[in-house]
Amino acid sequence: xxxxxxxxxxxxxxxxxxxxxxxxxxxxxxxxxxxxxxxxxxxxxxxxxxxxxxxxxxxxxxxxxxxxxxxxxxxxxxxxxxxxxxxxxxxxxxxxxxxxxxxxxxxxxxxxxxxxxxxxxxxxxxxxxxxxxxxxxxxxxxxxxxxxxxxxxxxxxxxxxxxxxxxxxxxxxxxxxxxxxxxxxxxxxxxxxxxxxxxxxxxxxxxxxxxxxxxxxxxxxxxxxxxxxxxxxxxxxxxxxxxxxxxxxxxxxxxxxxxxxxxxxxxxxxxxxxxxxxxxxxxxxxxxxxxxxxxxxxxxxxxxxxxxxxxxxxxxxxxxxxxxxxxxxxxxxxxxxxxxxxxxxxxxxxxxxxxxxxxxxxxxxxxxxxxxxxxxxxxxxxxxxxxxxxxxxxxxxxxxxxxxxxxxxxxxxxxxxxxxxxxxxxxxxxxxxxxxxxxxxxxxxxxxxxxxxxxxxxxxxxxxxxxxxxxxxxxxxxxxxxxxxxxxxxxxxxxxxxxxxxxxxxxxxxxxxxxxxxxxxxxxxxxxxx
Numbered sequence: 001x002x003x004x005x006x007x008x009x010x011x012x013x014x015x016x017x018x019x020x021x022x023x024x025x026x027x028x029x030x031x032x033x034x035x036x037x038x039x040x041x042x043x044x045x046x047x048x049x050x051x052x053x054x055x056x057x058x059x060x061x062x063x064x065x066x067x068x069x070x071x072x073x074x075x076x077x078x079x080x081x082x083x084x085x086x087x088x089x090x091x092x093x094x095x096x097x098x099x100x101x102x103x104x105x106x107x108x109x110x111x112x113x114x115x116x117x118x119x120x121x122x123x124x125x126x127x128x129x130x131x132x133x134x135x136x137x138x139x140x141x142x143x144x145x146x147x148x149x150x151x152x153x154x155x156x157x158x159x160x161x162x163x164x165x166x167x168x169x170x171x172x173x174x175x176x177x178x179x180x181x182x183x184x185x186x187x188x189x190x191x192x193x194x195x196x197x198x199x200x201x202x203x204x205x206x207x208x209x210x211x212x213x214x215x216x217x218x219x220x221x222x223x224x225x226x227x228x229x230x231x232x233x234x235x236x237x238x239x240x241x242x243x244x245x246x247x248x249x250x251x252x253x254x255x256x257x258x259x260x261x262x263x264x265x266x267x268x269x270x271x272x273x274x275x276x277x278x279x280x281x282x283x284x285x286x287x288x289x290x291x292x293x294x295x296x297x298x299x300x301x302x303x304x305x306x307x308x309x310x311x312x313x314x315x316x317x318x319x320x321x322x323x324x325x326x327x328x329x330x331x332x333x334x335x336x337x338x339x340x341x342x343x344x345x346x347x348x349x350x351x352x353x354x355x356x357x358x359x360x361x362x363x364x365x366x367x368x369x370x371x372x373x374x375x376x377x378x379x380x381x382x383x384x385x386x387x388x389x390x391x392x393x394x395x396x397x398x399x400x401x402x403x404x405x406x407x408x409x410x411x412x413x414x415x416x417x418x419x420x421x422x423x424x425x426x427x428x429x430x431x432x433x434x435x436x437x438x439x440x441x442x443x444x445x446x447x448x449x450x451x452x453x454x455x456x457x458x459x460x461x462x463x464x465x466x467x468x469x470x471x472x473x474x475x476x477x478x479x480x481x482x483x484x485x486x487x488x489x490x491x492x493x494x495x496x497x498x499x500x501x502x503x504x505x506x507x508x509x510x511x512x513x514x515x516x517x518x519x520x521x522x523x524x525x526x527x528x529x530x
Contacts, residue, residue: 044273044276044288045288047273047276047279048276048279048281048286048287048288048291049159049279049280050281050282050285051159051163051280051281052163052283053163053282054137055132055161055163055164055167056167056282057170060170061170061173061174061175061176063176063178064176064335067111067112069111069112071111071112072111073109073110073334074108074297075106075109075175075176075179075334076179077104077105077169077179077181078103078104078105078106078107078181078183079101079103079152079162079182079183080101080103080104080184081101081160081182081183081184082101082185082230101123101149101151101160101162101182102123102149102230103123103229103244103247104121104148104149105119105120105251105308106119106173106177108334109301110339112345113297113298113301114300114302114345115301115305115339115345116298116301116305116307117306117307117308117340118251118306118307118309119308119310119311120244120247120248120311121148121169121172121311122241122313122320123147123148123240124147124148124319125148125313125320125321126147126148126316126320126321126322127146127147127148127168127171127322128142128143128168128171129142129146129150129164129167129168129171130142130167131167132151132163132167132168133163134155135155135157148168151164151165152164159280160182162180162182162282163180165180166180166282173331173334174331174335175334179284179285179294180282181279181281181282181285183280185226185230187275187277187278187279188229188278189223189225189226190274190275190277190278191254191275191278192220192221192225193274194270194271194274195221195257195258195261196221197220197221197225197257198219198221198250198254199218199257199523200217200218200219200220200225200246200253200523201216201218201249201523201524201527202215202216202228203215203524203527204235206231206234206235207234208231208233208235209233209234211234211235212227213228213235225250228250229250230243231243237528239528240320241310241313242528245526245527245528246527248308248310249517249523249527251308251519252303252308252519252520253523255306255519272288276288303520304424304518304519304520306518306520307339307340307518308516308518309330309515310515311327311330312326312327312509312512313511323511325509326511326512327511330512340508340513340516341415341416341419341508342508390451392448394422394423394448394451395424396445396448396449396452396469396470397424397425397468397469397470398417398422398425398426398469398471399426399427399428399468399469399470399472400413400414400417400425400428400472400474401428401429401430401431401471401472401473403431403432403434403474403476404433404474404476404477405433406474406476406478408513408514408516408526410427410430410521410525410526411427411513411514411517411521411526412514412516413472413474413478414427414516414518415513417455426518426521427520427521427522427525427526428471428522428525429522429524429525431473433476435475435476435477436460436477437456437472437477437478438459438471438472439452439456439461439470439473440464440467440471441461441463441467441470441471442464442465442468443463443465448470449461449470452472456472456478458477
């Protein structure tokens with residue numbers, strides 16, 4: 001481990017770092033119980049560990065400006081530590097010692113505090129680690145071509161160096177990190193047990209590296225939950241990218257579980273105790289009251305309004321390189337508080353899509369999963385021409401299945417449909433391969449199905465009494481259209497020349513669209529990168 005990129009040491013030696021699935025969500029919801037009594041407040045207060053502020057860089061991106069409606073975007077860095085210290089070796093196996101931060105999600109909460117995007121940063125991503133503070137007060141020099149997870153180990157502090165990782169994320173993204181939260185194996189296991197387990201989908205049986213899981217849908221907690229989010233070899237494609245997909249699916253399921261249980265004391269008190277024991281946080285969140293206030297600011301975000309996206313990436317030997325300009329476009333969208341398809345949420349109406357995704361009457365009715373394919377057929381999906389009746393058609397629930405054997409097609413399609421004004425979209429499990437696209441609908445949804453079919457020329461329309469709303473099953477014809485659209489987009493980009501670094505793209509780059517997983521995606525869908 002190098003001392004190349006390290007930051008401030010924790011002020012208290014608790015060794016609470018992640019088990020890779022962000023207890024932050026649980027923490028935020030739980031701490032709202034802090035006001036139930038002084039004795040409980042004191043207990044939670046003793047649980048919380050903060051890291052020293054001296055290691056946070058003095059030169060930082062500016063804080064986000066408030067939206068016209070008064071809300072302000074918030075960026076939260078959620079880190080997971082695989083340290084084996086402080087009893088974590090019983091859950092993680094291996095020797096004791098400082099941990100790496102193999103799980104990192106930058107959660108961008110939009111100014112309306114009703115939408116959020118979680119960006120997963122692969123642990124092997126090659127980045128520049130900026131100067132970071134060591135325990136003796138000295139600062140390291142910046143180092144290039146460093147693995148992202150090495151920032152957490154700089155200085156080999158017992159509890160890691162979250163401030164150094166925060167500095168690295170700010171240098172990488174140009175976004176100011178408002179809060180940083182870290183959780184370890186023990187804390188993660190306690191959180192999953194406190195909520196009564198989390199529903200997951202295991203792609204195949206696993207009996208490798210001390211991890212034992214059986215294939216299929218199941219509910220896991222404690223040790224099994226830790227194994228699910230940390231396993232890599234023998235599961236899926238055995239890659240870190242595939243593991244991040246499972247972590248994103250796990251986080252979605254955890255959020256769904258906590259929201260489904262509600263916010264009664266029987267839920268919140270055990271969760272608050274487990275979560276605060278597991279947390280190391282930045283100084284601004286270092287009390288139950290501050291955590292409670294932070295939690296309350298997130299309580300209106302629904303599962304359907306959360307997206308997960310992996311930083312645009314490609315393999316570079318055994319490591320991961322950042323794909324440009326896609327990554328810069330992603331960070332720019334978040335700096336402008338825009339959704340992944342370029343829309344704003346601060347007005348509550350999702351207006352102002354990317355130029356290439358804006359609905360335009362008379363445009364070609366292409367809505368494959370491709371980023372460029374969000375132009376609509378005749379009529380305005382936003383309701384500007386079609387009025388309230390068209391709005392009702394766009395509010396119909398749509399479930400998307402991939403039957404084209406084209407990785408990421410369902411996710412790209414969901415983004416495209418949202419760009420066309422559709423509001424209720426769920427990504428279902430991959431379906432049996434089929435050549436043509438099928439649109440099935442409940443009899444009451446015939447008009448909405450016909451409206452959707454305008455985007456998919458040649459799709460088969462079929463009434464199904466047992467259909468739940470509209471079911472869109474993408475055939476191989478959509479995979480071909482998706483490829484052609486991507487080629488068209490590449491040609492257009494090549495002809496346009498260089499653009500301003502702050503300019504919005506004309507379409508959603510494939511590096512973003514291909515790596516997006518809406519939080520309400522089916523548990524068993526899209527659990528590997530291939």
